[in-house]
Every structure is written in C-alpha cells, then in structure tokens.
Amino acid sequence: MTIRVYNTLTRKKSVLKPIKYSEIKVFVCGITPHDYSHIGHAKTYVQFDFIVKYLRFKKYKVFYLQNVTDIDDRIIERARSEKKAWLETSRYYEAEFLKNMKDLHVDSVDKYARATEFITQIVGQVKTLLRKGYAYKTDDGYYFDLSKFPDYGKLSGRTVLEAEDSVSRIDESINKKNKSDFCLWKFSKKDEPSWDSDIGSGRPGWHIEDTAITEHFFGPQYDVHGGARDLIFPHHEAEIAQMESASGKKPFVRYWLHTGFLNVKNTKMSKSLGNFITISEILRKYDYKVLRYFYLSKHYRSPIDFSDELLEQSKNSLERLNGFAINSRGKKSKLKKSFLLKTKKSFYNALDDDFDTPKAFSILFEFIRKANKIGPNNDCYLFLKEINQFLDILSFEQEKIPENIIIFAEKRLEARNKKDFIQADKIRKQINSLGYLIEDLNNDYKLKKKT
Ligand SMILES: [Zn+2]
Known part of the structure; x- marks a missing residue:
C-alpha cells in the first residue's frame, strides 16, 4: 500500500506516510459563498473527492475537512448589492454550493466548518500570536508581522504577489508595518457584521479561519492540505506562517496538493473575468458522470482547457x-x-x-x-x-435509441450499400430532424442523441 504524491512544499514526489498509521487527515480550502459556484471550482472538488475516495478504497481511514468562508468582504459587498442581510446572502450561496456538490456526487467530505462557528478558536489563535510576538495591533485590526517569520515563501518560492493569486481586500491597510503583513482580526466598521471578543469587536481575516479550524479538528500538524493553485500564495503561505509560529511545530502540513486551473481559451475561469459557467448550468446540459470523467481524464495538477x-x-x-x-x-x-x-x-x-x-x-x-x-x-x-x-463515472447502461430512428438508420445503411447517396442523405436529414446524429462506420453506423 504505497502511494506517492507530489508535494508542493518539497517540489517532488514522495511516499505518502500518514502521521498515524493508516489514518489520513485531509483539509481542502472551501468556498466563499458570495455567488454561484462555477465549473472551475467543481474541478478542484471533484478531483479531491476522487482522491479521498481512492484513499478510502485503499483502506486508509480518511477524515476530510473543508471550511466555508461564510464572512468576507465579498459577501458583505454582494449582500449590499442584493439588498439583503450578509447572513442571508452567505447561507443562500452556501446551500446552492452544497446542492451542486450533491449533484456531482461529491459526497466524501466529513465536515464543512463555517468560519463564524469557530470565532472562539480564531480569537484564541490571534491571542497566541500576540503573546508570542508575531502579531501587532493597529487602528483597524491585528496583523501578522512577517519580519518575524523568515520562512515566509517556502511553499511558493516567492514573497511577492502575482496576477493570478487569490487575495483578500481585508489585508489592505496603510497602518501595516511591512507591505505583505496580512490581517488576522479586523475591527468592524459601522454597519458591518462583527463578533465581540476580548481583543475587540471585529471579524476574522481570511487565512486565520483555516488554521483555527484545522487546529481544532487535527491539532497543530496534519497530513494533507489541498486547494487550487491560486491559493498557494499568499493564502497557504500565510497559513504556514500562522500555525508554525503559534505552535512551533514544523511542518504544519506534511503534504501540500494543488489542482491546476480550468481555463477557457487559455485564460483561467474566474468570477472577476466574467468568463464562467456555473455548475448548475453545465449540469443541465450534461450528466454529472460526464463532468466527472471530463475532470478525471486529466491529471489533477494539470490545467484543463474547457470546451x-x-x-x-x-x-x-x-x-x-x-x-x-x-x-x-x-x-x-x-x-x-x-x-x-x-x-x-x-x-x-x-x-x-x-x-x-x-x-x-x-x-x-x-x-x-x-x-x-x-x-x-x-x-x-x-x-x-x-x-x-x-x-463514479459509469452507469452500466446504454443510451436507448427509439425504434423508429433505428428503422431509418437501417434504411440508410441499405441506401449507402446500394450507393444511393441522394437517398442516404435525405434519410440522414430526417434522423437529424428527429434529434439524432448518425455516424458512418464501415458497413455499420452509430447513433447518438443530439445535445
Ligand atoms: Zn483556505
């Protein structure tokens, strides 16, 4: 039972050795429910669903944890534009996402953990970082002091932002000590949601929810952390900084697995670019098994060009x-x-x-x-x-072709064999008009339903 994985941290493949024999703890970054999820998101979740199911098939006991960033700048903004309360917007898109996952048969996740249900743990971690000297307070919140963490950049091999990185606007502040310092706890502005705590009333930064949630379920070190490539920097880099500083235990995560993007004409599918197709839209056109096979036919680390x-x-x-x-x-x-x-x-x-x-x-x-x-x-x-x-890609059934279509196809084969191509062409058009396509094979044919 030897599985080798490519680890982003070491940049090479190595044998997957769980901390506890045959038990694997997996965390994958979840969604920020501020809009409908698209087929780029589905790529990551279907591929990890397969990975977890395969590990279980190989008799590993896997605990698969995923977070839900249910409070964020983008949710607040979206709620304002929808003239709804943030909570209503957040829960609506979360429910839509969970329905999409059910439709895709992504059912391997043991626990979806909402950030807002772990405020105590988040505040606790901020306090630990403050106590150990890794965090500081400003007028607008608490930030991580990157000058105290020389390992920053070890996962991505860089310390500066690039165009495709996912970022959170919550980290923009003129009061920061260092340019890349990121927010741990943001004091809430008027009419923004906030949680009371002894470090002040506010809301969590993006990165800290993951480490607070994983520490709660897995402790300071665990086996596998997954997510899409655009999360490597700064999100996963920030997670490493937080948890390794708070606990002193290295490496915080033993294996980092990242999925390639879903592209459309060589550009990453994303909300901000507006070139996205929602999961619900695609499932109206194709069976979930087709979509699963489409994702799994490519390696999880590779990009897929959608068409x-x-x-x-x-x-x-x-x-x-x-x-x-x-x-x-x-x-x-x-x-x-x-x-x-x-x-x-x-x-x-x-x-x-x-x-x-x-x-x-x-x-x-x-x-x-x-x-x-x-x-x-x-x-x-x-x-x-x-x-x-x-x-989970096979139905063990074949598409049923109606009797009248088969009769047409047989007549057409007869015409073709007699080299009566005018008649053959006429029948082909009739078949098309009834919603079917016919493909010529050597002394045979193949029928399929038009999509
Ligand atoms: Zn995350």
Missing part, C-alpha cells in the same frame, strides 16, 4: 466504457485471467503514482481494445464495478 468538444469526447469515452461493461456482464470468454490481472496492476500503479488518472484511463482503453477482440467476460465487468466505487 464543449472535450465534454462531447468525454461522453463518447463513457459510452465506450459502458458498452464494454454491458458486453462483459455475465459473459464467459477465452480472455486470460493473467491478462486482466496485469492490467489491473498497471492501472492501480498509475493511480498510486500521484493519482495519475490519464495514465490509468489509457491503460484501461488499451485493455478494452484488446479484450474486445478476444471477447470480454464477467471479470472485466467486475473490474469496472470496482473502479467505479471511487471514480
């Missing part, structure tokens, strides 16, 4: 997998057990090597090509059933 063509390709690949599963079910054949075992071994080796799904899928499709020639059998079906436990 309808790629989703169509994913749909076709899934049809092939489902077709193969159906043809295998209950069948006997000459296919050798050793051939399947060899395939399984290389399939799982690929996944054990930093969850290399593209490699695993190519091994699977290569196997299917060969197995189709020999004749697939029930063992192949059982193998697909097994991997679907953590992939």
Whole structure:
C-alpha cells in the first residue's frame, strides 16, 4: 500500500506516510459563498473527492475537512448589492454550493466548518500570536508581522504577489508595518457584521479561519492540505506562517496538493473575468458522470482547457466504457485471467503514482481494445464495478435509441450499400430532424442523441 504524491512544499514526489498509521487527515480550502459556484471550482472538488475516495478504497481511514468562508468582504459587498442581510446572502450561496456538490456526487467530505462557528478558536489563535510576538495591533485590526517569520515563501518560492493569486481586500491597510503583513482580526466598521471578543469587536481575516479550524479538528500538524493553485500564495503561505509560529511545530502540513486551473481559451475561469459557467448550468446540459470523467481524464495538477468538444469526447469515452461493461456482464470468454490481472496492476500503479488518472484511463482503453477482440467476460465487468466505487463515472447502461430512428438508420445503411447517396442523405436529414446524429462506420453506423 504505497502511494506517492507530489508535494508542493518539497517540489517532488514522495511516499505518502500518514502521521498515524493508516489514518489520513485531509483539509481542502472551501468556498466563499458570495455567488454561484462555477465549473472551475467543481474541478478542484471533484478531483479531491476522487482522491479521498481512492484513499478510502485503499483502506486508509480518511477524515476530510473543508471550511466555508461564510464572512468576507465579498459577501458583505454582494449582500449590499442584493439588498439583503450578509447572513442571508452567505447561507443562500452556501446551500446552492452544497446542492451542486450533491449533484456531482461529491459526497466524501466529513465536515464543512463555517468560519463564524469557530470565532472562539480564531480569537484564541490571534491571542497566541500576540503573546508570542508575531502579531501587532493597529487602528483597524491585528496583523501578522512577517519580519518575524523568515520562512515566509517556502511553499511558493516567492514573497511577492502575482496576477493570478487569490487575495483578500481585508489585508489592505496603510497602518501595516511591512507591505505583505496580512490581517488576522479586523475591527468592524459601522454597519458591518462583527463578533465581540476580548481583543475587540471585529471579524476574522481570511487565512486565520483555516488554521483555527484545522487546529481544532487535527491539532497543530496534519497530513494533507489541498486547494487550487491560486491559493498557494499568499493564502497557504500565510497559513504556514500562522500555525508554525503559534505552535512551533514544523511542518504544519506534511503534504501540500494543488489542482491546476480550468481555463477557457487559455485564460483561467474566474468570477472577476466574467468568463464562467456555473455548475448548475453545465449540469443541465450534461450528466454529472460526464463532468466527472471530463475532470478525471486529466491529471489533477494539470490545467484543463474547457470546451464543449472535450465534454462531447468525454461522453463518447463513457459510452465506450459502458458498452464494454454491458458486453462483459455475465459473459464467459477465452480472455486470460493473467491478462486482466496485469492490467489491473498497471492501472492501480498509475493511480498510486500521484493519482495519475490519464495514465490509468489509457491503460484501461488499451485493455478494452484488446479484450474486445478476444471477447470480454464477467471479470472485466467486475473490474469496472470496482473502479467505479471511487471514480463514479459509469452507469452500466446504454443510451436507448427509439425504434423508429433505428428503422431509418437501417434504411440508410441499405441506401449507402446500394450507393444511393441522394437517398442516404435525405434519410440522414430526417434522423437529424428527429434529434439524432448518425455516424458512418464501415458497413455499420452509430447513433447518438443530439445535445
Ligand atoms: Zn483556505
């Protein structure tokens, strides 16, 4: 049971060794519910859902924790523009997000922890940082003093902002000692939400909620922290500064795993750029399994360039997998057990090597090509059933094509065989007008529903 992961902190792959034998504590940065979640967010959450399910399949006991930044500048702003209370806006988009996750079968998270439900822990951590000399007070709140933490930048390899970094405006203050110092606790302005505490009435900075929440559930050191790439700097860098200063224990997180962006025409999909498609929108067009396969067909660390063509390709690949599963079910054949075992071994080796799904899928499709020639059998079906436990991409059903469409297609094949291309073309148009597409194969055809 050896799994290797690429660790952003060490910049290399190493064997995943949990702190406690066979128990893995995973934290992934959650959403800030100020708008509908888009398919770029879904990429990270589907990929971590698969990773956690795969670890559980490998018999690890995983506790998967995710936060919800349920108070933030962007929520306050959005609530104002919607003429609603911040809490109403925050809870509305959170509920929409949770519904999206349910629809995508992202159901591996053990606990969603809201920042506002951990105010005591957050204030406690700020006080520890103050006591140890890592934090200071200004007119507008408490800040982390980066001149006291020379390790700042060890995760990202830099200390200055770049264009694609996710930032929080709460950190902008003219009263800071150093340019990059970030906010731990912000004194609330009039008509802003605030929580009373003995360090003054205010609200938490963005970074501190994560370390307060993880310290509460996991203690000062844990196994895996995940998130999208744009969170590495300054967000995850700030988390390291806070927790390692507060506890003195290093490294705060043993393995940092980051997902690549979802791009549209080579630009990252984001709210601020306005080039986003919401999860609900895409699920109206495609089955959740198509979307899951689309994400998993690429390596989690790689970017994906979104396009309808790629989703169509994913749909076709899934049809092939489902077709193969159906043809295998209950069948006997000459296919050798050793051939399947060899395939399984290389399939799982690929996944054990930093969850290399593209490699695993190519091994699977290569196997299917060969197995189709020999004749697939029930063992192949059982193998697909097994991997679907953590992939969740197969329905084991094939799309039903209505009888009248098949009759048209048969007539068209007859016309083509007689080289009556005018008639064949006419029938093709009839099939199209009934909502189906026909693809010509050698003395055969393939039908599919238009999307
Ligand atoms: Zn976070």
